[in-house]
Amino acid sequence: MEQDLIVVGSGNAALCAAIAASEKGARVLVIEKAPEDMAGGNTKYTAGAMRFAYDGGEDLQDLLLDPKDERLPRTDFGAYTAQKFRDDLLYFNDGRPLSPEQDKLVGRSLETMKWLAGHDVKFEPIYARQSFEKDGRLVFWGGLTLAAEDEGVGLFEAERAALLRAGGRIEYGLAAQSLLVEDGRVRGVTARREDGSTVDLRAQGVILGCGGFESSRELRHDFMGEEWEAARVRGTPHNTGDGLLMALELGAARHGLYSGAHATPMDRHMKEYGNLDIPHGDRKNYRKICYFLGVMVNAEGKRFVDEGKDFRNYTYAQYGKAVLDQPGQFAWQLFDAKTEDLLYAEYRFHDAHYVQADTIEDLCAKLEGVDASAALDTVRAFNAAVDDDTPFDPTIKDGRQARGLTPPRSNWAQRLDTPPFRAYPVTGGITFTYGGLKVDDAGAVLRPDDSPIPGLFACGEIVGGVFFNGYPGGSGLTSGAVFGRQAGYGAAASLSPAT
Template sequence: MAETDAVADLLVVGCGIAGLSATVTALQAGLKTITLERSTEAEFGGGTRWTEAYLRMKNDSEVSDDFETVFAENAGANLDPNVIVAAGGGYDDWPSYVKAHPFPDPELIGRFAERAPLTIGWLKEFGLKFGPQPIYLLTQNTTRIAAQGGGLALIERLREEAIALGGELRYQTTAIDLLRSADGTVEGVLATGPDGRRIEIRARNTVLASGGYQGNSEMLARYLGPVAAHIRPVAIGGYQNKGEGIRMMLAAGAAPSGDFASYHAEPVDPRSHMAEAVIHIWPYGILVNKRGQRFLDEAPRTVDACYDPISRAIAYEPDGIAYVLFDAQTEEIEGWRRAIRSDVPAIEADTIEALAVKLGLPVEAVGRTVAEFNAACPASGEFKPFEIDHLATTGLVPKKSNWARPLVKAPFRAYPIIAANCFTFGGVKVNPDAQVLDCDGKPIPGLYAAGETMGIYHQVYAGSTSVLRGATFGRLAAQHAARHHNVPA
């Protein structure tokens, strides 16, 4: 048997924004905490360490006007109208199948929208700053601010506070299973320590904030299918997210939530060593696959509203790769280089045919694709790079809906693009207090989830909400645990 070596009021698994928000909140409430992190101390923080931490807010005290709407519009395809009608009533009256339904229910998203500004206010108490920041998206359909110093600043400051308040942080320690009492209450986790030996860490309440499964090839293949072979984490922190937290909660009877067969994707240059080496210039050119063919509408909406599904579509093309072709007319767009974050230069040539040769693409097919695209571009109309201009192709399949200009001015340039996995969508169902629900919609005693372990995304990612989700629900979990700390079980 594994040795029991510690007992805590709150055990937190994961040391990113969700886990540290839970840890510090609990410590401020006077609880004894233990926080586990699978990585080394130098690499702690999972995906949060690498993100720029954009937040879907108008300012540091108000969420965006479309915050709740974007979740409602992407709550899942073909939702049962009976579920929608039932969800319109009081939460206490919802049938169990609605409480456990994988969609992001309005009660949950309403709490998220309400508490996100309060969470930012709490983070500001530690000297962290938020406000408008330069962004690589040249067009946007919502409002955003960002944390100064990005996600790294958030987790470094919260870890500092956790240590100052007496929290215990254990690195190279991985939770592998839940400990449960005879009546099903979660009482901590079975973990492996730095030496690989198993230990039991017991706690009155447990928060699993250990990330998604973007770093687990087996889980990706199981849920995404063969396309999983074509994607990789957007930053090396993603490799730390192996999905154990989600797996052990499902094994304990938690209701699945979110879209397990999808993920938040970003279009990156596969040649680059950089985190988030995004390439967002493709709305002003065309995308071709290894056959030299276009395969989708490159500009159906502003780039922030469509890069997620377009990136995922690239993964389904041969070898999971595409190439953006654009010409020197792009230089007329002010700040266009901001849309390219790769440290590897574009491939350039004086002709489309020479560019195809350099890319290793079929020259005749690429030439034909570009010629057909050029012929389909409108002969009149104003090109407006920073707004929807309806400058669309005619008679071309697939259509390009905006910013369609012929590729005619040398030098011609290209970047390879693959879909990178920021985080997976599948997780477990939680209520507005971040308690994990079973398949009957009932809270599993002693168990909470925050961040990527909780599933709220379907279809298109609600951009710039993931860091907010982690911080907000990490705090909600710890606040609920603190309120009930002295309540008899």
């Protein structure tokens, strides 16, 4: 069977592009360089959460897998307006105005979620990680409410099923190596099979949805800096920048912040890449993002970030880089027993590394690589600075500070005074890169003069200009869906009438 369009990659963005193009009647072939059990790009490694603008709980009803869930009547989803989404993105822009890509992300987020639901991709409230019970109500915080059923694996499987229902095809073990160009138009790809042989796959256009360059140590060094070589990769080992390099070779413009990335504190002793061999619900458990409930110290025994600056949805994608900037590129997160019930499952994960002691003195002595005396001084100074007059409330930015410290501690400060005490070693983990390609309103890849490269489209992590110095959690999958849908529609519209 011949194809009209080839989509490179099989993650969320690529599958959304393939679904959208198939919806418009295009014959779509998705090629994935990984074997079938490793397909799905970074999507399978995520918790499946998607951030989008909504005005109230009624906007969520059509998206829900179980609209009769008995918890819904006592759930307060609040609202997450388009303006709040824009403000949250601007918060990470380092003074830059909202980019055109960000404006599209916000403006098309809800309609894209409804579009996915129309293809039977449904979602569940994230009760376990995004709500706290308060006065008998389940109160959501931070603007992030829904995730795909069975998290990232479930999202991949639901989108793959939608593509297959629409008539699309997927071939695994085919790695795109170069773009075929005829008469100035991209007409397919040369792909390498698992046995090393190559094949030319022809089509009227190609959509690059094969991720960023976070899994290439060499490209991280070249584009981002030497310190990024040591980062653990949260997701697939296959996102090595292949699509980006192929497009740049054709004269595509670089776009976005190449030195930036989604970088999260991760278990210091995890493997270099994410692990699909463990149950999908456990893959996120190498993350360590409850620092806002404790204290984080570096090798010098000093705090180096405001652990309570904001909800962790707004800081976790930056604090991995903060850890990489520390001596030895590691830190320890310290907690006491008061927070045990609030710590996410990742801290109780069977493979979580930690040390435990009955006194803070003994705990600090167990922090490998840390100046124990300085760490003890840091904890004592923190404890003495906690504002006891302000109630602790994890459902809001409660203003409970540790006063007079550098760096400050703005919210959720509680003394570490209740044994047993635990500490978890962390390093920086990279999820995806921010630098990529520039695309137009049809998803076409642009040259430096803003002219499109005929027949070449892009979506997902490879699109630059969406994120800069960080992002509000859950925006990445939404961005993939928004720009995937755009690329699929744009590519389908570019086909010749004979198609």
